[in-house]
Amino acid sequence: MKELQILSPDGKNRMIPFEGDRICLGRSTTVELSYPNDSGLSRQHMVIERAGENWTVVDLGSKNGTMLNGQPLTVKTTLKSGDRIMAGHLILICDGLSSRPSAPVVVFDAPDPSFDETTSTTVITNLEGIMKADAKQPSGFASAQVAALIRAGNELSGNRPLPELFRFILDLSIDAVKGDRGILLTLEDGTLVPQANRGEGFRISTTVRNRVVDSGASVLVCDTDKDSALRASRSIVEQNIRSLMAVPLQTGKEIIGIIYVDSPSILRQFSKDDLNLLTVMANVAAVRIEHTRLAEMERAKQIMARDLDQAAEIQQRYLPSVAPKIKGLDLAGHNAPCRTVGGDYFDFFPYDGSRVAMVLGDVSGKGMPASLLMMGLQARVQALAEEPKNLASVMTRLNRLTSANCPANRFITVFFCILDGETGELTFCNAGHNPPLIIRNNGEYEQLEGGGPVIGILPSIEYREYKQSLEVGDTLVIYSDGVTEAADASDDEFETERLAETVRRSRHLPALEIVEAINQAVGAHAAGAPQADDITIIVARRVAQ
Numbered sequence: 001m002k003e004l005q006i007l008s009p010d011g012k013n014r015m016i017p018f019e020g021d022r023i024c025l026g027r028s029t030t031v032e033l034s035y036p037n038d039s040g041l042s043r044q045h046m047v048i049e050r051a052g053e054n055w056t057v058v059d060l061g062s063k064n065g066t067m068l069n070g071q072p073l074t075v076k077t078t079l080k081s082g083d084r085i086m087a088g089h090l091i092l093i094c095d096g097l098s099s100r101p102s103a104p105v106v107v108f109d110a111p112d113p114s115f116d117e118t119t120s121t122t123v124i125t126n127l128e129g130i131m132k133a134d135a136k137q138p139s140g141f142a143s144a145q146v147a148a149l150i151r152a153g154n155e156l157s158g159n160r161p162l163p164e165l166f167r168f169i170l171d172l173s174i175d176a177v178k179g180d181r182g183i184l185l186t187l188e189d190g191t192l193v194p195q196a197n198r199g200e201g202f203r204i205s206t207t208v209r210n211r212v213v214d215s216g217a218s219v220l221v222c223d224t225d226k227d228s229a230l231r232a233s234r235s236i237v238e239q240n241i242r243s244l245m246a247v248p249l250q251t252g253k254e255i256i257g258i259i260y261v262d263s264p265s266i267l268r269q270f271s272k273d274d275l276n277l278l279t280v281m282a283n284v285a286a287v288r289i290e291h292t293r294l295a296e297m298e299r300a301k302q303i304m305a306r307d308l309d310q311a312a313e314i315q316q317r318y319l320p321s322v323a324p325k326i327k328g329l330d331l332a333g334h335n336a337p338c339r340t341v342g343g344d345y346f347d348f349f350p351y352d353g354s355r356v357a358m359v360l361g362d363v364s365g366k367g368m369p370a371s372l373l374m375m376g377l378q379a380r381v382q383a384l385a386e387e388p389k390n391l392a393s394v395m396t397r398l399n400r401l402t403s404a405n406c407p408a409n410r411f412i413t414v415f416f417c418i419l420d421g422e423t424g425e426l427t428f429c430n431a432g433h434n435p436p437l438i439i440r441n442n443g444e445y446e447q448l449e450g451g452g453p454v455i456g457i458l459p460s461i462e463y464r465e466y467k468q469s470l471e472v473g474d475t476l477v478i479y480s481d482g483v484t485e486a487a488d489a490s491d492d493e494f495e496t497e498r499l500a501e502t503v504r505r506s507r508h509l510p511a512l513e514i515v516e517a518i519n520q521a522v523g524a525h526a527a528g529a530p531q532a533d534d535i536t537i538i539v540a541r542r543v544a545q
Contacts, residue, residue, distance in 0.1 A: 002017065004093070006091070007093070018055060021050045022047060022049050022050070024044060024047045025041070026060075027042065027043045027529075028044055029528035036528075038088040038089050041064075042062040042063050043490075046062065046073070048079070054078050054079070057073065057077055057085060058077070066086065067087075068083060068085055070084075149281065152176070152281050156288045162195075163195070165288065169259070170183070170184040170198060173282070177270060177277060177278055179261035179262065180263040180264060181261070182197070182261035183196070183202050183259075184196045187255065187257055192209070192258065202260070204260055208260075212246045212248050213248070218245070218246070218248065219244075219245065219247075220271075220275040222243055223242060223269055241262045242263060244270070245260070245261050245278055248286075249285060250283055256286055256290065308340040308341060311340070312341045315342070316335075319333075319335055319346065319347070320346070323511070324348050326356045328422050329354070329356065329419065329541065329543065330510055330541040331358075331511055331538075331541075332539045334537045335536045336519075336531070337371075338482065338530075338533050338535075339366055339367050341367065343362065343363030344361070344374065344482070345361040345363075345378050346358075347378070347385075349385045353420075354420055355421070356418070356419055356540075357388070357417070359416045360414070360536055361377050361412055361413065362480045363411075369410070370410075373412065377414075384397060391418065391428065392429055392463045395414065395416060395429045395455070395463040395465075399458075400460075403455070403456050403457065406455075410456060411454040413431060413433040414432075415434075416428065416430075417436075422545070423469075424471060424474075424542055425469055426467065426468040426469060426470055428467075429465045430448070430452070431452055432453050432455070434481055435451075436479070438475070438476055439474065439500065440471070440474050441474055441507070443507070448468060450464070451463075451464075451466075452464065470540075470542040471542065472543065473508075475542075476539070478540075479499065479536065480536040482533035482534045482536065483518065484499055486525060486531070487532065489527060492525075498521065503518065503539075505517070510541075512539075515537050518539075
């Protein structure tokens with residue numbers, strides 16, 4: 001075997017030579033074949049290994065499994081040419097070049113002088129000729145029907161917004177079959193929703209509707225007076241309907257709606273040719289509707305992405321870009337949302353002398369909802385952080401204000417402290433947040449115990465403040481759970497012990513370099529696994545004045 005062909009859902013082919021001794025495939029960016037956006041893959045999904053002159057394949061305990069030639073791969077198996085492996089949304093073919101068809105050879109002969117364009121066995125035509133053809137010729141399609149299909153193909157190739165497209169498709173359909181009135185409905189969450197209509201007071205037979213929606217059949221009733229099932233139908237009788245058609249808007253096997261057309265005239269009964277024409281037009285229209293929907297979804301996605309980028313830029317402006325200069329302290333802060341916008345918040349509030357307040361909040365959830373709650377938290381903290389005499393009363397009031405506006409399924413953890421760079425006195429209040437770490441100058445560490453529940457749920461909670469002290473050389477680390485819960489490919493979390501060890505090794509470095517060391521350690525532990533939560537860090541070192 002020489003090559004491995006990889007077919008991805010976007011239609012791209014990738015040829016990988018059988019080289020080295022090991023080829024690992026998965027979502028992790030550290031493997032040889034990395035597909036981080038394939039949700040069907042595990043971080044390390046499967047591996048192909050050299051075994052002498054052969055190659056073997058084995059599944060690495062992946063969540064969704066691996067298929068080899070249509071069968072689950074349960075043990076290490078020797079590969080042979082032509083084997084097909086399915087992993088996630090990928091298809092891998094051994095010696096894939098042999099599966100690709102060679103380019104066809106096309107030769108155009110020289111003009112043949114004996115070719116006669118006028119014989120009865122040779123037919124030459126064009127669109128204009130078809131549209132002008134005599135409707136009575138036994139070609140199977142009348143010129144008016146061919147013209148209607150050509151017009152539909154041409155007109156539907158343009159770009160129209162969905163409301164206009166629905167209206168246009170219905171008008172084309174009614175005009176093509178010379179109907180009196182009609183309505184176009186689409187299936188939205190299992191319910192038929194009118195999107196365009198010509199005429200009023202439609203009462204469509206449930207029998208007809210179910211036949212079209214459930215089986216994808218096109219229904220024609222030439223004369224309702226002669227149909228025993230419909231002759232007694234109240235909806236048919238009340239509307240004086242004489243002839244009707246209902247066809248599915250169908251893309252592949254999926255039915256996305258119905259086109260219904262009827263006529264009260266005894267002189268204009270729909271025919272089988274009308275039904276065939278309307279069925280074909282509905283199929284063409286359904287494909288166009290789906291393309292337009294996808295295009296509008298893509299445009300909406302682009303607008304959303306642009307708005308999120310702008311929201312992220314605004315949000316970052318509300319976070320401190322640099323830490324304040326405080327006598328006796330070395331400070332640094334960092335925030336990295338796992339999505340475009342995040343729900344973590346941190347801030348510094350310097351006071352007179354050598355005191356500074358530091359706050360870190362973590363809103364439950366991610367994305368835009370969490371970011372909006374974060375902005376509300378930031379505004380309240382800004383208003384309450386001016387020279388607080390008692391942190392417990394500040395946290396109590398913050399909780400009361402937040403509970404009045406916080407959704408029932410959301411909450412916020414907050415750590416609020418004031419550190420004096422001259423005396424080393426640390427006063428803090430904790431509302432359900434991860435206990436911060438103090439790494440002492442001698443390398444030992446401890447957690448700041450003591451606190452109350454999260455804010456935003458129980459407005460009547462009373463909080464307490466606690467005391468601790470930092471000596472020169474000691475380091476305080478406040479962090480969100482995105483740090484300690486960062487997981488590697490086997491879901492092993494970073495945890496508090498690794499954080500403490502990282503800070504212990506770098507405790508004599510400047511605060512900003514300690515932040516960088518934590519980020520590097522978290523990234524190395526995750527080994528390319530996607531960031532699952534926002535990461536926020538505050539580092540405060542007490543230094544000699």
